[in-house]
Amino acid sequence: MSERGEPVDPRRNNPDSHDEAPVEGAFDSADTRHDEDDRLKPGFVSAVLEAVEEGEAEQARELVSPLHPADIADLLELTPSDQRADVAAALGDLVGAEVLSELNDYVRDDLIGALAPEQVAEFAAELDTDDAVAIIEDMEEDEQQAVLEALDPEDRAAIESALAYPEESAGRLMQRDLVAVPEHMSVGQLIDYLRDNRDLTTDFWEIFVVDEAHRPIGTCQLSWVLTCPRNVAVSDLMKREQTLIPVDMDQEEVALRFQKYALISAAVVDGSGRLVGMITVDDVVHIISEEAGEDILRLSGAGEGDINEPVLDSYRTRVRWLLTNLLTALVASTIIGLFEGTIERMVALATLMPIVAGVGGNAGSQTMAVTVRALATNQITASNTRRTIVREMRVALLNGGTVAVVLGIGVSLVFLNPALGAVIASAMLVNIVTAGLAGVSVPLAFDRLNLDPAVASSIFVTMITDSMGFLAFLGLATAAGLTG
Amino acid sequence: MSERGEPVDPRRNNPDSHDEAPVEGAFDSADTRHDEDDRLKPGFVSAVLEAVEEGEAEQARELVSPLHPADIADLLELTPSDQRADVAAALGDLVGAEVLSELNDYVRDDLIGALAPEQVAEFAAELDTDDAVAIIEDMEEDEQQAVLEALDPEDRAAIESALAYPEESAGRLMQRDLVAVPEHMSVGQLIDYLRDNRDLTTDFWEIFVVDEAHRPIGTCQLSWVLTCPRNVAVSDLMKREQTLIPVDMDQEEVALRFQKYALISAAVVDGSGRLVGMITVDDVVHIISEEAGEDILRLSGAGEGDINEPVLDSYRTRVRWLLTNLLTALVASTIIGLFEGTIERMVALATLMPIVAGVGGNAGSQTMAVTVRALATNQITASNTRRTIVREMRVALLNGGTVAVVLGIGVSLVFLNPALGAVIASAMLVNIVTAGLAGVSVPLAFDRLNLDPAVASSIFVTMITDSMGFLAFLGLATAAGLTG
Incomplete structure (x- = not known):
């Protein structure tokens, strides 16, 4: 072009x-x-x-x-x-x-x-x-x-x-063509070298300075080279602090490192610290986008979620998840089964119970989405785990309180039954707080176990919010003697 | 440093x-x-x-x-x-x-x-x-x-x-310090100019060549400048094709453009085509990540979803969503209410109905996540909308068929009631197909209306899958005369 x-x-x-x-x-x-x-x-x-x-x-x-x-x-x-x-x-x-x-x-x-x-x-x-x-x-x-x-x-x-x-890994991502020069070179010699070796690489934005063992000891931005007199030594010009990428580093970590330190290119080194390649930012930009975007797909169990994926592949990935979901739904269903007698005596309960579970599920998704994103961007470490949980519990209490009051008053008025209103309000509060706790602690636990929080959390959080919703509502209704 | x-x-x-x-x-x-x-x-x-x-x-x-x-x-x-x-x-x-x-x-x-x-x-x-x-x-x-x-x-x-x-907008994102030179300069003159003006900008990776009216006519990568003899004219070296960024362009579009064309830096131009600034890739990398990651938060109604957000702000954003969810849950609840008589005669239905709605909801989320991601990455246009819908319907039919068979056989055996098994299987199939259709077409419709598909879709898709799940299951059970 x-x-x-x-x-x-x-x-x-x-x-x-x-x-x-x-x-x-x-x-x-x-x-x-x-x-x-x-x-x-x-x-x-x-x-x-x-x-x-x-x-x-x-x-x-x-x-x-x-x-x-x-x-x-x-x-x-x-x-x-x-x-x-x-x-x-x-x-x-x-x-x-x-x-x-x-x-x-x-x-x-x-x-x-x-x-x-x-x-x-x-x-x-x-x-x-x-x-x-x-x-x-x-x-x-x-x-x-x-x-x-x-x-x-x-x-x-x-x-x-x-x-x-x-x-x-970084090894797959890197290119081998790069410009590496010894530290004794001057800017003038470097420019002459580059002019004499035009075909040495495709695009490059920085020059790597290496020692005799081919270990990188510094980096020069091309703009520094261009703005300096010919007699300056490359070793005086280069920045000695570099972000080196180990060749076996996962591409997700490479992308986070480029992002964190605003890198344009970085040297890739092998186990003995020798320069083996270079990664440039244009190679990681699409990884940054992919990695940031894939959590939404993983949380819902949509796998790669690419619209160009063959239909049978999408089917295989997604149906596995739906069948798992079927199993977790059975847990919720079993809990409802425990209260068949209660429901038989007061069918209105069957009408209302999906509300408690549904809104609780949504509250869980909110907390889970926030936690998964924060983990993916390295925002949560052991230093602020407790604080993050406390924060989410505060939000959950405020949310639970508000929704409980609205729902409780509404049900009391519609059913002309303040006791039913009190029961559903309490169940809603319990479930939203449980959802908040599960939404933040399940992903944190999976992360601690080195499992992908986006993939594994959703099943558990859904199971917890569904089951707790039904248990709290039907259980409280029974305990309160609502149905006589 | x-x-x-x-x-x-x-x-x-x-x-x-x-x-x-x-x-x-x-x-x-x-x-x-x-x-x-x-x-x-x-x-x-x-x-x-x-x-x-x-x-x-x-x-x-x-x-x-x-x-x-x-x-x-x-x-x-x-x-x-x-x-x-x-x-x-x-x-x-x-x-x-x-x-x-x-x-x-x-x-x-x-x-x-x-x-x-x-x-x-x-x-x-x-x-x-x-x-x-x-x-x-x-x-x-x-x-x-x-x-x-x-x-x-x-x-x-x-x-x-x-x-x-x-x-x-791009205007907020750009920096004004950049290197712009007239096209008649030679490489040698350019290098001399840069050496004489060391403090002209911070980091730069490309040089912009402009005409008399300060309109960009080409771009030179620094590596090209460094690998060329001094007598070459900048206008022979530069690439005439450039991706220009209008100063009022939204940052999300800027980020997509950097990603698509693998840009390191780009010239920003005003309404009359004059060069007014430069955007470098390190300024857009965090936007790419933010924009790709925010859909997961929007879909769940978690707003900004930052763990550093003040608790009251998080509460306000999330509770609004939960209260909306309460309203949509009322629709589902009303539908159940229509079948109170049926449930009274066969309480097992109350036990099973959350399964149909829950698994359907999950199938809807999968399709919605895939569609929202594809829209965010500009993968769907009017050219392939129909094809994308057909594709999702195929996946939905396969998923629905599989889950229906498994659930139908299971329910038949557990309840020793093949008619109940047939009813729940049919309801499951109907709901997963409906969920697939809603999951792909609701975000597409919002996108067509220039609304953010991630924010608005979830409410509608959830309402549809919940309501359809209950309607299909309880309606079929009634129609099939299961409860006599």
Whole structure:
């Protein structure tokens, strides 16, 4: 997509890409392709699909060629799955390596499944190691092997060594191409070195200074290099404090570290402290978003929750959760069963009991959502656990008190039965306080046990609020002798 | 925190900061202050608090001084609110402008409330415009005015013009300090210009090339500048395609745009296309995380959901939601009331009915979570709305069928009543399919109406799944003549 002049372009991933296209697309304010939210307009998408259906590949290419690779990826995602291969074929080399690396995982797997290993290898060779790994890591073992064999030895070695690190670790995320220089260099020597080695990496924002054992000892922002005289030593310019990323660190922690220390790039080191790669912020931005967004899916048991996931995969993930929910509902049901006699004598109780359980469940969800978010953002530690619980109990008492009074008065008036009103008010208060306690302490307990609080908590909190709601209401009604 | 040599450090926000501190803290692998998740260890926090309580300010400062400003901010957040002012006072200038800008909003407001306007102005003057604005924007009108009056005219003008833009807009987020050069410059001239103007901005990663009217016409990554000979013209080096950010764009859209196009920095332009500022990725990273994480809080009605929010604020937000939930529960309750006669004749129905509603509610939440996430990440447009609904209906049919069979067989066996089993199975199927339809179409409808699907959907979907669950189960039981 670059329009930078040919002769001086130091690095260019894909020499066949549509670099000479007119300047348009996502960058044009009078844009016929994007809506105000930067999404592709439906009219544009259907124009492309129609062109492809009618065999007008050239027309489709003309429409698509001004788009940024991220937008071409969007276009393929918006294309119905049975037409994707046709659209990709019609667009030809517009669907390049960069587009593939921007694609939703499911859509990419779909498309790549239709390609020969040699073609996949060609794409992989054009990309940074981390993007190439992202494309290859989800393939079947034998297909992966075929792609690796089609790669040239150097690329193959880089990708294989990345694949040797655990999934979702810094080792998979990092790129091996980076600029590392010895500390005795001056700014002038550094600039000369960079000018002489234009093809050393793709994009870089910082330079790493290393000792003889290739251990990072400092970092230089490029802006510092550019604003300093040539005779200054790199070791005087660099910042010695660095946030180093261990190569086996989980990507979620990497993302939190980038966020916390506002990093643009960071050195990745192996067990002996040697510099083995670099992670740049553009590689973690989508992880930050994914990790922050996935809790909502996990809490409801929707798994990956991607609209491109195959229906059967979504079914498998979700039905497991619903069947578990069925079991927990049985607990609540059993509790109601204990009070069949009471209900028989006063059917109004059956009418009212879902209110207590329902509102309690909602109060539990609120507290649970707050706690899960605070845990995910590292806001809760042992230092403030007690304080957080106390805080949530205060909110729960205020909430419980308010809802209890409103509901109690309402029921007293509607049923002309102040005793029933008092019973439901007390049950509501008990249940909202229980819900608050469960909503904050269950996720905290799971976190302490190193289990994902978002996945495991919801089942327990729901079971507790459902059961307690029925138990408190029907139990109090029986104890109060409401039904004689 | 920088250890870069004094004489060549081109920019240094806070000359009084603890730059000469030993290299330790977050960057040390044998770390006594951080746990494996990069959070401050409880032992370390209490050591600092004890030192402060015992009046040993010097000891507290010694403990804290090796920390990164982001960690000092964490320390203050982990400190109980009634001790925060004391801790901040004891730490003195260790709590600098950078620490303030890293602090949680509630904690910061708390601390700043105790400061004189002159002190706040001093902090603001040390920061980039965007960080200064973040500190000042939440203050009361009159306090804000006092701080602005204490600023020097230049800083004041910059902050006032930022405050003139709407909250959460690009104008608030951008910094005014940036490097913009005319296109006729050569790389050599650019480097000389940068060396002569070391104090022009804090951190920058790209250079903007502008025309005579100060409209951006291209962007140069610093790495391109550094890898090119001095005689190359900047206009040959720059990338003409740029993602420009309109100054009034909402920060959520800014964040999505940075994510989509993997931007490091972007030019902000006013209505006439003139370059007025720059946004860098470190300023949007926390917005990406916030925006992705807030849907889980909104869906449950927990508002901001921050554990530092004052209890009364949390109460107000949440109780409003619980009272709304009470109203929707009344709808479900009314439906049960219609079948009082049926329940009286067969109390087992009262025992079983929460199962149908509960599991249906869960199925609705799953679909809703998936849809809300897909909408938030711009994955759904008019191009694939129908397809998304069809997909969710397929999953719902599979889920409904499976749960219905399991529940139907179970109930038939336990109650020795195949008719009851058939009734509950049918009700379950109906409710899960209804839940799926509501879970996907309600958020889509709200989005179409330009309402936040995360906030508004949950009430409706819950009401639908609750009511439908009871209606289908009790209605079918009545219709089937189960109770004679």
